[in-house]
Amino acid sequence: MKILVIEDNESVSSMLEMFFAKEGIEGVFEANGLEGYKKYQQGNWDVLIIDWMLPDMDGVTICRKIREEKSTVPIIMLTAKDSESDQVLGLEMGADDYVTKPFSPLALMARIKAVTRRYQTTAPKENVEKGVIKTESFKVNKNTREVVINGEPVTNLTPKEFDLLYFFVQHPKQVFSRDQLLERVWSYQYYGDERTVDVHIKRLRNKIGTSQQPFFHTVWGVGYKFDETPVESHEN
Secondary structure (H helix, E strand, O other), X not given: OEEEEEOOOHHHHHHHHHHHHHXXXXXXXXXXXXXXXXXXXXXXXXXXEEEOOOOOOOHHHHHHHHHHOOOOOOEEEEEOOOOHHHHHHHHHOOOOEEEEOOOOHHHHHHHXXXXXXXXXXXXXXXXXXXXXXXXXXXXXXXXXXXXXXOOEEEOOOOHHHHHHHHHHHXXXXXOEEHHHHHHHHHOOOOOOOOHHHHHHHHHHHHHHOOOOOOOEXXXXXXXXXXXXXXXXXXXX
């Protein structure tokens, strides 16, 4: 695994460098935001770990620019900011996850594994069709991580957005609470951080839904469900 870390705190970078060496991870470290963004453009990365506050270009700006380029590389934000609004901003800019400082390397490793687990597929070619789900509007291929809606390819989903979509199309019209989605899609507990689910649902609605057919419906007091039925049909 090859990870780019853009972090200007020398002690944090040193800690991660030692931990990555023990885990057999190739870590590349950059302390300047602008230089880190340039380094991202020059390489192929399995994961990006980006600090929020950086010289010359902050982490949120880096994340936004990367997503504007349609890149789906998993991004984990490191932040000393623990307010909900700050965390939501990072997620809305395209981050797949965030870790609040101070943190343990093991906790960060759990997040790295979670965002990459279904991003890197090793399925043999002859089993590709086993990972394909077709619905009235969708064709979702788990193995190639391709999404087609009504014949049009979708290329701007982040890894976690794809995971969430794939989970929902497997369970049409079934209602899931936020806690259930955190367990089933993120594969670990967020300890009550349900806002993470809300942000990812919002991003999916904006990217693939319409006002007449949002696909992801809020079930008040419970959670969310995936339903391809147009909104007007629900109202009748």
